[in-house]
Amino acid sequence: MSEEQVGPQPVAAEEAAPASAGRKKRRRGRVHVFDNWCKGCGICIAFCPQHVYEMDEDGRPVVAHEDQCTACHWCDVHCPDLAIVVTDVEEDAHGGTTDAGQ
Amino acid sequence: MSEEQVGPQPVAAEEAAPASAGRKKRRRGRVHVFDNWCKGCGICIAFCPQHVYEMDEDGRPVVAHEDQCTACHWCDVHCPDLAIVVTDVEEDAHGGTTDAGQ
Amino acid sequence: METNDRYEIRLAGEGGQGLILAGLILAEAAAVYDGKNAVQTQSYGPEARGGASKAEVVISDGVIDYPKVIAADLLLCMSQEACSKYVYGMKKNGILIVDSVHVDRVPTSRAYMIPITKIAEEATGRRITANIVALGLIVGLTGVVSRKAIEAAVRARAPKGTEALNLKALEAGLAEAERIRAEAERGQSVPIRAS
Amino acid sequence: METNDRYEIRLAGEGGQGLILAGLILAEAAAVYDGKNAVQTQSYGPEARGGASKAEVVISDGVIDYPKVIAADLLLCMSQEACSKYVYGMKKNGILIVDSVHVDRVPTSRAYMIPITKIAEEATGRRITANIVALGLIVGLTGVVSRKAIEAAVRARAPKGTEALNLKALEAGLAEAERIRAEAERGQSVPIRAS
Amino acid sequence: MAARLMQGNEACVEGALAAGCRFFAGYPITPSSEIAELLSRRLPQVGGYFIQMEDEIASIAAVIGASVGGVKAMTATSGPGFSLMQENIGYAAMAEIPCVIVNVQRTGPSTGLPTKPAQGDVMQARWGTHGDHPIIVLSPSSVMETFLLTVRAFNLSEKYRSPVILLMDEVVGHMRERVELPPPESLEITNRVAAHVPPEWYFPFEDPSTDVPPLAPFGEGYRYHITGLFHDRAGFPTERVDEIDAWIARAFGRIEQHRQDIISYEEDVPAGSRVLVVAYGATARSARHAVKLARAKRYKVGFLKLETIWPFPEEATERLARQCKRVIVPEMNLGQLALEVERVVGRQKVRRVNLANGEMITPQQILAAIEEK
Amino acid sequence: MAARLMQGNEACVEGALAAGCRFFAGYPITPSSEIAELLSRRLPQVGGYFIQMEDEIASIAAVIGASVGGVKAMTATSGPGFSLMQENIGYAAMAEIPCVIVNVQRTGPSTGLPTKPAQGDVMQARWGTHGDHPIIVLSPSSVMETFLLTVRAFNLSEKYRSPVILLMDEVVGHMRERVELPPPESLEITNRVAAHVPPEWYFPFEDPSTDVPPLAPFGEGYRYHITGLFHDRAGFPTERVDEIDAWIARAFGRIEQHRQDIISYEEDVPAGSRVLVVAYGATARSARHAVKLARAKRYKVGFLKLETIWPFPEEATERLARQCKRVIVPEMNLGQLALEVERVVGRQKVRRVNLANGEMITPQQILAAIEEK
Amino acid sequence: MRRYEENRMYRYLRRHKKFPNVWCPGCGIGIVMGALIRAIDRLGWEKDDIAMVSGIGCSGRMPVYMDFNTMHTTHGRALAFATGLKMVKPKMHVIAIMGDGDVLAIGGNHFIHAARRNIGITSIVINNSIYGMTGGQYSPTTPTGSLATTAPYGNIDQPFPICELAIAAGATFVARGTVYHAVELDRLIEKALLHEGFSVVEAVSYCHTTFGRINKLGTAVDMLRWQKENSVTREAAAKMTPEQLQGKIVRGIFHEREFPEYTAAYAKIVEQAMAAQRKA
Amino acid sequence: MRRYEENRMYRYLRRHKKFPNVWCPGCGIGIVMGALIRAIDRLGWEKDDIAMVSGIGCSGRMPVYMDFNTMHTTHGRALAFATGLKMVKPKMHVIAIMGDGDVLAIGGNHFIHAARRNIGITSIVINNSIYGMTGGQYSPTTPTGSLATTAPYGNIDQPFPICELAIAAGATFVARGTVYHAVELDRLIEKALLHEGFSVVEAVSYCHTTFGRINKLGTAVDMLRWQKENSVTREAAAKMTPEQLQGKIVRGIFHEREFPEYTAAYAKIVEQAMAAQRKA
Ligand SMILES: Cc1ncc(C[n+]2csc(CCOP(=O)(O)OP(=O)(O)O)c2C)c(N)n1
Ligand SMILES: Cc1ncc(C[n+]2csc(CCOP(=O)(O)OP(=O)(O)O)c2C)c(N)n1
Ligand code: SF4
Ligand code: SF4
Ligand code: SF4
Ligand code: SF4
Ligand code: SF4
Ligand code: SF4
Ligand SMILES: [Mg+2]
Ligand SMILES: [Mg+2]
Secondary structure: OOOOOOOOOOOOOOOOOOOOOOOOOEEEEEEEEOOOOOOOOOHHHHHOOOOOEEEOOOOOEEEOOHHHOOOOOHHHHHOOOOOEEEEEEEEOOOOOEEEOOO | OOOOOOOOOOOOOOOOOOOOOOOOOEEEEEEEEOOOOOOOOOHHHHHOOOOOEEEOOOOOEEEOOHHHOOOOOHHHHHOOOOOEEEEEEEEOOOOOEEEOOO | OOOOOOEEEEEEEEOOOOHHHHHHHHHHHHHHHOOOEEEEEEEEOOOOOOOEEEEEEEEEOOOOOOOOOOOEEEEEEOOHHHHHHHOOOEEEEEEEEEEOOOOOOOOOOOOEEEOHHHHHHHHHOOHHHHHHHHHHHHHHHHOOOOHHHHHHHHHHHOOOOOHHHHHHHHHHHHHHHHHHHHHHHOOOOOOOOOO | OOOOOOEEEEEEEEOOOOHHHHHHHHHHHHHHHOOOEEEEEEEEOOOOOOOEEEEEEEEEOOOOOOOOOOOEEEEEEOOHHHHHHHOOOEEEEEEEEEEOOOOOOOOOOOOEEEOHHHHHHHHHOOHHHHHHHHHHHHHHHHOOOOHHHHHHHHHHHOOOOOHHHHHHHHHHHHHHHHHHHHHHHOOOOOOOOOO | OOEEEEEHHHHHHHHHHHHOOOEEEEOOOOOOHHHHHHHHHHHHHOOOEEEEOOOHHHHHHHHHHHHHOOOOEEEEEOHHHHHHHHHHHHHHHHHOOOEEEEEEEEEOOOOEEEEEEOOOOHHHHHHOOOOOOOOEEEOOOOHHHHHHHHHHHHHHHHHHOOEEEEEEEHHHHHOEEEEEOOOHHHOOOOOOOOOOOOHHHOOOOOEOOEOOOOOOOOOOOOOOEEEOEOEOOOOOEOOOHHHHHHHHHHHHHHHHOOHHHHOOEEEEOOOOOOEEEEEEOHHHHHHHHHHHHHHHOOOOEEEEEEOEEEOOOHHHHHHHHHOOOEEEEEEOOOOOHHHHHHHHHOHHHEEEEEOOOOOOOOHHHHHHHHHOO | OOEEEEEHHHHHHHHHHHHOOOEEEEOOOOOOHHHHHHHHHHHHHOOOEEEEOOOHHHHHHHHHHHHHOOOOEEEEEOHHHHHHHHHHHHHHHHHOOOEEEEEEEEEOOOOEEEEEEOOOOHHHHHHOOOOOOOOEEEOOOOHHHHHHHHHHHHHHHHHHOOEEEEEEEHHHHHOEEEEEOOOHHHOOOOOOOOOOOOHHHOOOOOEOOEOOOOOOOOOOOOOOEEEOEOEOOOOOEOOOHHHHHHHHHHHHHHHHOOHHHHOOEEEEOOOOOOEEEEEEOOHHHHHHHHHHHHHHOOOOEEEEEEOEEEOOOHHHHHHHHHOOOEEEEEEOOOOOHHHHHHHHHOHHHEEEEEOOOOOOOOHHHHHHHHHOO | OHHHHHOHHHHHEOHHHHOOOOOOOOOOHHHHHHHHHHHHHHHOOOHHHEEEEEOOOOHHHHHHHEOOEEEEOOOOOHHHHHHHHHHHOOOOEEEEEEEHHHHHHHOHHHHHHHHHHOOOEEEEEEEOOEEOOOOOEEOOOOOOOOOEOOEOOOOOOOOOOHHHHHHHHOOOEEEEEEOOOHHHHHHHHHHHHHOOOOEEEEEEOOOHHHHHHHOOOOOHHHHHHHHHHOEEEHHHHHOOOHHHHOOOEEEEEEEEOOOOOHHHHHHHHHHHHHHHHHHO | OHHHHHOHHHHHEOHHHHOOOOOOOOOOHHHHHHHHHHHHHHHOOOHHHEEEEEOOOOHHHHHHHEOOEEEEOOOOOHHHHHHHHHHHOOOOEEEEEEEHHHHHHHOHHHHHHHHHHOOOEEEEEEEOOEEOOOOOEEOOOOOOOOOEOOEOOOOOOOOOOHHHHHHHHOOOEEEEEEOOOHHHHHHHHHHHHHOOOOEEEEEEOOOHHHHHHHOOOOOHHHHHHHHHHOEEEHHHHHOOOHHHHOOOEEEEEEEEOOOOOHHHHHHHHHHHHHHHHHHO
């Protein structure tokens, strides 16, 4: 696991753009919310550009649409409780994924 | 006694120039050193542009050449002990003096 | 010796649940509107929200010296932690009310397990009114202050513009208490006493 | 009981006259070079220069407990104010030395009136060495420390580069003391004791 | 006035306003912040002045400055801020400037337990600044008493030209209680004595007719000097021993000679009492509760509740303790005022009950001490 | 070593250096400034650190910071600065950080008499910060003792992880006296105990084997937390009563249990003494002088010179006072340590001799008290 | 949990002990903490070499969570404590974490003096324009006109321009970021950490619990959104009129300058003194 | 003596009581006092309406000599005391007299906060680059490299640029003069006194007794002469290169700006609150 690619991978642009469709390998993310730490502030839900999260009845995030995640890392970078980990995976042309860098 | 003319009369220029010879009434000063307050720092002696002061054996100023005083007020303005009062007098064409403004 | 007619209430939960406000309202109902003596004290941690928070109210017809709860006549627990911590500091016949939304382990079978937060949400659409629902329950189940008094106190102390909302919450709590009492009278096995 | 062989010296004048340095040198002469006990204390006001200033030195073969002057065996006054203030705090046979340049009113006729500052100026060209001239006088007139000791102490404590100058001042003081003693021996009426 | 449910900190605010306080400078700190918050709203309403300063040092300084301007002034803080104020409290004592400092005590030392009660600053209130200085310290045990002692704090401060410390604790400060405030006109309010001589004759630090010379406000014709240095009667720095001794004698004397007026307490010591409980602040409530429990058990117990803690009520303590075998001093600290009680009644007699972990001492703990032996 | 004429402040510097002090942060103030001035020259010569901070609050803070870095550290000040340091002295006590605070006392309160001596900060040294806290205070009476007690201050500070206050006075600080410093190798120097367990096992605030847990310097593998809040054994904030009580018990206990080691004094009380003079600091010299005068007059007088003043040497005072009818406590204040003496021996026995106007108490004044009655 | 173990971020946290943290849900302080961790991680510094010193306030709680040598000092004094530590451990990376009240109200003096000395400490000023921990009293950065619990009629004080003040006082690296621009923030922090002298990063955060509530600015989400919409980079700002800039937060590096770092300068003094000593 | 009675200057002095003053022969503080008196005299203000508040230091002794409402406070705190006084006596002319150590070392925080509030106090900062009263320890304005009793190897600190700091902190009138240019100084002080908000005049003085002695700069006369030769007006400075400006004291008004004065802004709050009260 290369040190560079693991963990929160902030993108240079603050607001993540959807991964460009033209690229061969689309970047995708596996999204984990550490429930014990999450306080349900709603930031990830409100700001995820891909609307990956939905809110449960307690106001907490549910990773409802992981497949839409572009691994832009907005959410894990901004979660005030460090309760989100987004792991980069790569989707090959056929839609299969591998953990990036593994 | 007009308020404007009495008391320390600072000149606008920091370093006093000798009163211009061309003027009709030459400005002159009566110089008083309040001995009880003077601590003999030597500032008046060192800086009086007209060398009005001389130093006595204790290092204290003696008003030795009052006639040379141009009432430039450098000395009373700078005496750290407020021990000098220079009073403006005017010298008329004949050399007689009057207290200015009285 | 007036120290014995004290009624001691402890409201325990987390910061942000409005327990101190609830205690204040209860005390004001007793002191201002029912004309009794009442003292309200509080205990909270450094957190602005979250963290343990506790309000205590002592009500008495006589002078109240020690202002804190010695052994609660009534304990309200709005968090698991509070429940675990305070359940043993009750009078023998003390009443335990627990918000079943937040608490699932209660070390006694003799408690009112009531989904207070849910009732609040249903009644007012706002979970934050759970504290006032709890007040309704407390008053309804114990009668420690009069209904009139608690209504007046809620009206007076509710943040401006939220009076109606909070009165609705109070109403919901009182109604739930009514229901429980009725069930108990009907002999339903509602666990009602903490040992 | 060693408290009685104390020799108490008070040097009084104004800030800036170097009296504390003089006291220090005297104490060092006694303590380091004569091997006695010596304590030097000081008292001064808030002013950096001017204002009352005082140094005291107690010299003893035994232990020195109270470190200040109780009643001076020797009093040096370098200002009028000091003289007026301290002249009464002397032992019966105490020696009073006064700088006649600074002091003109001495409430006793039994004093050494010596133009110390003038002697300093004449000897070294620097009035500021009056303190060292005074030391020479004190040692010359009392023998409270040895000549060797005071010379060593002056040499050690004089600001770097001024050793020679200060030794000259000391010399002048010692010489003046010599002169006075000689005169006294010759029966001249030098007022020598403060009452 | 109608009954209200009022918080201790609020009662302090009401007391201050009733006493005529028109200036507050402070820096927020738990558990005192409500005092500042309430005054920030209330003072402008009555034409008074509120300012939040950059720290507590500045706060007490501004309070003294305002008082010199002739306005009754106060600040409020808790332990950490109180520590920072010490230098300038000494200044107020030295310059004899009236002002009230409220310390709502929390558990220390250091940041300690910011939201928990204590009585750990009792000795500090007396000795916190360097050098000997006169001071008055009051400590309330209820919301009503907070109101009354705040008024008294201002009165004593103005009357004796002394800083007065109101030593509250988190329990009393945050407690809400039923109170009926007395009507304003029923309150006795003391204002500082105005200078009564022409400026040329005025000495701010000596007056032949009284040990508390009038303090003329700045800006009203009495131009004089104030300093934290030892000073003569005109206020100018002095190093003269006679003038310094005169200041010491007068400054301490005026507190000493008016002990009767300054010291207040409540005694409930039936003849034949064997045990005396001495308490103050919130702990006095536990103590009174315990005394009642003990009496119900037929113990012969007396109770002395102190309102003034400095100057320490020596006479009362000694008088009431004389007949008793034991004196119990419960405090939310590790034994502070108990030291004075021991000094006055003999330490063999004294049983301390202490707790400094953020909890109140319970009546049961005191009762246990009463029942001992 | 050869005899030297040395000033008290200089002896303090030499003592500090001998004890291993390698950090000084301070802010100038009469009559302590010589300590800073000398150290600004000397510390760099031995590879140590000197910094003049923006004020006294910062000075004591920097001292604590440096000590956390593993370096023996001190500051020096006088009354006004000492008042400002109070909050952070409490922090050092709470966080158990060794450090030495020198207070060369001048006459207070407030700016007072900046160049004159006093012993007005004795109670402040004990009680100046908010909340109960353990503390050690030493007070020298001679230049030699200043050297020795400075060394002791560092030793005790390191040994007990406690702030130690060296309470000097202007007389001792500015006095020059003949001293022969002991050879460095003859001095007993205590260094703080190094952490002896691997980091995972290390608890900076609890050690099963000792009441003074080792303090690992920052940066050496022991990553832990320090706070002024009440904390658990790992240093993290806690509000748990059991953990707080444990801290209190250990922090005070370690001073209490080592009283024997911490307390030092000199007694000279011949059997049959009727009067005991208890003194410390510069006043002890007047007192010893007076005792000699009195004995010469055949009075039966004992003398107790205190070096440690806090914790107060109760046992010694009580033991020595027992046989005496009267105890005389001369102090350059209005009666501070006398309060403790009164508490311990009963106040009827105690005769205070006080002066707080900038002058030393003379032997004659004490003698007069001995001769009374 | 394995996932989290793997993540580098969590290496820097005292995660078994202290989480969830003490802050309100959504508080920006946590975002600053994340940015700081990323910056440190990129630098690859040893945890043992890092000291984190804080004052009192919500911000001041941060060190509790970080697996460094951490010290939570007294209110306002973090930089003074840090100065002592940095002096004796000049090779340590000393980071001071301070709230706006902490560092600019009670601690203002230590701030300007640490800057003046140019001592090698990185100051992270978490500016939420309010005293968060004590419940919403106005701070030296509360905007004029805003409400606070001690400014019920609106604040009449001017706020400090933190960066300008730091520059005037002598700081040699000064930058400002916002928590919304969290990635940019960690880059700024990284640069500050690398800077030799005294560096300041003003991290503009928010406190919805007090300031937000009183001023009716909504939730954490709302306040974050506000930041997004109301801040511009220095470069963009350069092209804007003063009117357009009104009320905007300008982000970027404002000052970077060479001047001898304090402990380095002091080391030279020691060298000199010891050399002289050896000679004598 | 009649002469002196006549002189207006002496109307402002407590001349029967306290002279000669406490300062060393030749100390520049006395020159500042003269300048201040001339400024006040020209303004024709009533002595009763003037309060003078000082801290501790040689400079702090000035109020003793002046026949106003005078207050010699604690070291560093003059502005905090003055703030309280100004609040309750907004019509009084409150002047704070402070030494460089007083106002910038221990008192730095009060300085920047008084500036931030823009409270109507005139600060006269007597900058002699040293702690005079305590005997020559380095101050926050001691030049880098200079000697002091606590900097025997030369000072390694940067000095504060007082005027820049005041401006950054929020002061609305900021000027610098020297005691050599004493007449100019009194004009600057006069303008500062007339300014509504917080005004600062840095009066560059000297301390020959400590700084001068240690750094071998000669007598008061020498140090005055140095000032004469090493200072330039702002206008002249504008035409000089940075190299030419090296080590020069620049004199003049550096900042003048309109912003509501604090007590005036507060008066509006009171108005508003009282009006609301009347309504209710
Ligand atoms: C000496 C002292 N004064 C006051 C306080 C109370 N106090 C704690 S935190 C705080 C202010 C917090 O504001 P800020 O520094 O902006 O931090 P935030 O909570 O907003 O992160 C105050 C005033 C204290 N702990 N110590
Ligand atoms: C709290 C406190 N700390 C320290 C001092 C000692 N002190 C008196 S004046 C002074 C500094 C004087 O320097 P400055 O303010 O520049 O005035 P100057 O004497 O140079 O005019 C100091 C440190 C004090 N009086 N109070
Ligand atoms: S941002 Fe973090 S704390 Fe907030 S809801 Fe999302 S996961 Fe939970
Ligand atoms: S990384 Fe987070 S914010 Fe970005 S798309 Fe995935 S879930 Fe959304
Ligand atoms: S300037 Fe003043 S004090 Fe100095 S010598 Fe001249 S008269 Fe005397
Ligand atoms: S006024 Fe003074 S300086 Fe000017 S010429 Fe006359 S004596 Fe000289
Ligand atoms: S009070 Fe404000 S600053 Fe503090 S944790 Fe809550 S949101 Fe954050
Ligand atoms: S020490 Fe310096 S500043 Fe103080 S009076 Fe003397 S010359 Fe002036
Ligand atoms: Mg903040
Ligand atoms: Mg200065």
